[in-house]
Amino acid sequence: MERKDPKRALLDKAVDHLSEHGVIGRSLRQLAAELGTSHRMLIYHFGSMEGLLVEVVREVEARQRAVLADLDGAGSPVDLAKAFWRRFTDPALYPNERLFFELYGQALQGRPGTEALLPEVVTAWIEPLVAIGKSHGLSEQDARVHARLGVAVTRGLLLDLLATGDLAAVNAAMDRFVDMYVVGLP
Template structure:
């Protein structure tokens, strides 16, 4: 059975990934999605509620990339494969959308503040578990997970700003090699 809210959310993710959020009203977005602003309010409460759900969906898709990796690989192979999948140009629209909405939450746009802890904490558990599976203590795994997330996001911003895939790949490879060298 088709879920109307889920259908609207997926259409919103696709549309906003392609066109961005800035200076777009709920009515404009509803028209672009082929629905009414009342239906968006019914399902999401507000424009901000919709945007929070959009970011959650984009983040869930990105975590699915991590879950799909072959866990039997070495830590370096896993990290580099994860990075290479994130740097697929097909994902750039979703990554730009994520950073746009993340920035709005950081600026205190009403209704978006709930994103702030989630954009970090939602990643910590799966990344920590992955690090622990490669021999790190729980504390070291958590620190490494946070560091890896920060480096990944920073290099994604670099890539989106500069388009210099070779340079960001070299930087990530250096980070991964240094990280792996410090494993027990």
């Protein structure tokens, strides 16, 4: 049986725990105790609480991009967009999405150590979405514009969902956006 890398194991535990309980009000020592480790091990692997939080967001986002990659090739751009949206609105993912927005907000507020998220929180999605756009006939420039718009709409509607809990309304809004938007695609 293959052993998981200790840093990887801690990161996975932290993602699950923080998704369920959030970040606000937790010290590094408290979080370490909740994860069944010491604060020294968290510092060793992540440098600081903020370093851990940055890695948590990166991991959550990487998991979501893996879902996108798994869905790519699942049909038309409309089918892909709607399948991806339905995956994001799975209630099992709500804790991760709340955590993402919590940490994103902290980075926007300039919490020391979290600013590293800002350059990649959008750009990490651009290249995979550009590749999909180009595979469906878009030029490089158009694919980049479409990718950025797709990230913005998806994040906005996810925030709406988390704030209101109105899944039917956000699904209707995303479906309308996708249906209207793809009219302009080649």
